[in-house]
Amino acid sequence: MRILTDFKIIPDAFSKYAPEQNKIDGHTVASFPFEVEGIGPGFEYLHLAMTDPDSIPVAGFAWIHWCAANIKIPNKSGKVSIPEDFSRKMGELSPGSCQGENSLSSRFVGQASSPAASLYIGPTPPDKDHFYLLRVWATPKKLDLEGGFYLSDLLSKLRSAGSAPDASSTPQVPQGCTLLEGRA
Helix, strand or coil, rough: CCECCCEEEEEEEHHHCCHHHHCCCCEEECCEEEEEECCCCCCEEEEEEEEEEHHHHHCCCCCEEEEEEEEEECCCCCEEEEEECCHHHHHHHHCCEEECCCHCCCCCCCCCCCCHHHHCCCCCCCCCCEEEEEEEEEEECCCCCCCCCCCHHHHHHHCCCCCCCCCCCCCCEEEEEEEEEECC
């Protein structure tokens, strides 16, 4: 599978420079559009995670910007378009899908009560430009996850489904990934 965007640097509209109407509690929540292609036959659901490994020296952990599961693949074309602002519109665009907690819910951050804690939150690197890892997996069956899950829950369910989420694709659970840059 391949993840396609028409950018390598996350556009301002989806990062710290987004307009105020796309922010909740100061965090950008309008997610960027992308496509996933090369999805094999028999796969019905997509799952995703976006993390910031460059945040480790700053925050002490890889910041989780977004995780979502059970996004129904709408057709058999082998290609899915995830539209702009999908995170906020997920319920209407993909009923039955769910989003997990991002790093705002960490006890080290202390913003678990923010409505933004279970949405996409755009890059806001405080020290320098960062690279963001967007990973997408496909499964033939829905994963047993509900809204508010943690990234570790998603990875565990993917392992149970036959994936090695920290490695290359497997026939049971293919994955794609891309690195995107976010401006400081």
